[in-house]
C-alpha cells in the first residue's frame with residue numbers, strides 16, 4: 001500500500017523501537033517483547049532470551065541432567081514462546097510464569113520420551129527438597145522475585161515432609177502417582193492423599209501471591 | 215473403559231492433574247469429567263495457578279557461555295527463516311493490491327487502482343465514529359435515528375464491550391417500531407426504509423459476530439488497564455468486526471490504527487479512537503484468503519493514519535499455532 005517508501009521504518013525489526021508511551025530509553029518490558037515477537041521480530045526474541053535464559057535453564061536443569069537434552073529443551077521453550085507470543089495475555093499472569101510453565105512442560109515431554117526410549121533412566125531425586133536449594137545473595141534476581149521465591153519456599157516448608165516429597169516427585173521429578181508409589185514402595189492411595197493435601201494447603205497459602213503484571 | 219467418573223473422585227484428582235502427575239488413563243477420565251463440570255473446571259484452573267507459582271522457587275542458573283550463544287544463534291536463525299510480516303515490498307507487489315472497502319453503504323473499493331496508472335497516496339479507511347448507545351427513542355426522533363444507524367454500520371463506538379447485546383436490543387426495538395409504524399400508517403416511506411435498513415445492518419452485524427464461519431482472534435496488550443480486543447472475521451462474507459475494551463485515550467492528534475497482518479503485508483483497516491469508557495468497534499470488509507492472516511494489531515499513529523505502522527503495537531493477536 002505504500003510502494004513509495006520501501007524503507008519506511010517499521011520499528012518492530014529494531015530492538016530500539018520507540019514505545020508509544022514515550023519511554024524510549026527504557027528497555028521494552030516482557031509483554032512488549034512478546035507483542036514484537038508476535039509480529040515476527042526475532043531481535044525481540046533475542047532480548048527475551050537474554051533476559052530469561054538463566055531461569056529457563058535452571059528449571060530444565062532441575063528436571064533433566066543430560067547436557068544435550070537440557071540445551072534442546074531450553075531452545076524448544078523459547079521456540080514455543082516465539083510461536084505462541086501472540087497468545088500471551090497479561091491478565092493471566094506474568095511472562096516469567098508463562099515461560100517457566102512452558103519450560104517445565106517441554107522438560108516433562110523430554111523426560112517421558114527418554115523414558116519410553118530407555119535412553120536414560122529418569123534420575124530420581126527422591127526426597128530432594130526444594131528448600132535445600134536456597135542460595136544466598138543471588139545477583140540474578142530482583143528484590144521482588146526474591147521475595148516471591150521466599151514466600152513459596154516458606155509455604156513449601158510448612159508442608160509435612162512426606163507431602164512435600166510427593167509433590168516434588170510429581171512436579172519436578174516428572175513422575176506419575178503410580179510411578180511414585182512404585183519407587184517409594186508406598187500404597188498408591190497414600191501418594192494420592194499426600195499430593196491432594198499438599199496442593200490444597202499450597203493453594204490456600206499461595207492465593208495471596210498475586211501475579212504482578214508488568 | 216473408565217467413563218462417567220464421579221464428581222468426588224474427579225475432584226480429588228485435580229491437584230495431581232495440575233501437577234501433571236496422573237497416569238494417562240486416569241488423566242483422560244478426569245479431563246472428561248472436567249469438560250462437563252463447571253465446579254471442577256474452576257477448581258482445576260485455580261490449582262493450575264497454584265502449580266504455576268511453584269516455578270518461583272527456581273533460581274537462575276547461567277548457561278555455559280558457548281551453550282548460551284549456540285542456542286541463541288539457533289533460535290534467531292530459525293525465526294529469521296520463517297515467513298513472517300515484513301515491510302511492504304516496492305511497487306511490483308501492487309499486483310496484489312489489497313482492496314479495502316467501506317462496509318456500508320457505498321461498497322466503493324478504496325484501492326482499486328489499475329496496475330499501470332500512477333499509484334495514489336496510501337489509502338486509509340477513516341470511518342466516522344457514531345455513538346450507538348442511544349437512550350429510548352422518542353417517536354419524533356425516529357427518522358433521525360434511523361438515518362444514523364446506517365452510518366453506524368461502518369464504525370461504531372459503543373458504551374460497553376457488550377456491543378452485541380446492545381445491537382440485539384436495538385434491532386428488536388426497531389422491529390417493534392417498524393411494525394407499529396406500518397400498522398398505524400403514520401410514517402412515510404422514507405422512514406420505513408431507514409428502519410428496515412437499520413434492522414438489516416444490525417442483523418448483519420450480529421451474524422458477523424456469531425455466524426458459523428466466524429474466526430475469532432483475541433488481542434492482548436500490556437497496558438496498565440489491561441486493554442483487550444477481539445477481531446471477528448466472518449469468512450463467509452469477508453466482514454471484519456473489531457471490538458476493543460479498556461483502551462486509553464490516544465494523545466492529542468493521535469489515533470489508533472487497526473492492521474491485518476499477513477506474511478507479506480500489513481493492511482490498514484482504519485483508524486479509530488475509543489469512547490470515554492475506552493471501548494470501540496471497527497468494521498471493515500476485506501477479502502483475505504483463509505490461511506493468510508498472521509496477526510491482527512493496533513498501533514498508535516497520527517490521527518490521519520499511517521501507510522504502515524510506525525510504533526510498537528499496543529494490542530496484538532497472532533494466529534500462529536492455531
Ligand SMILES: [Zn+2]
Pocket residue numbers: 220221222224225247251252253254
Ligand atoms: Zn466435578
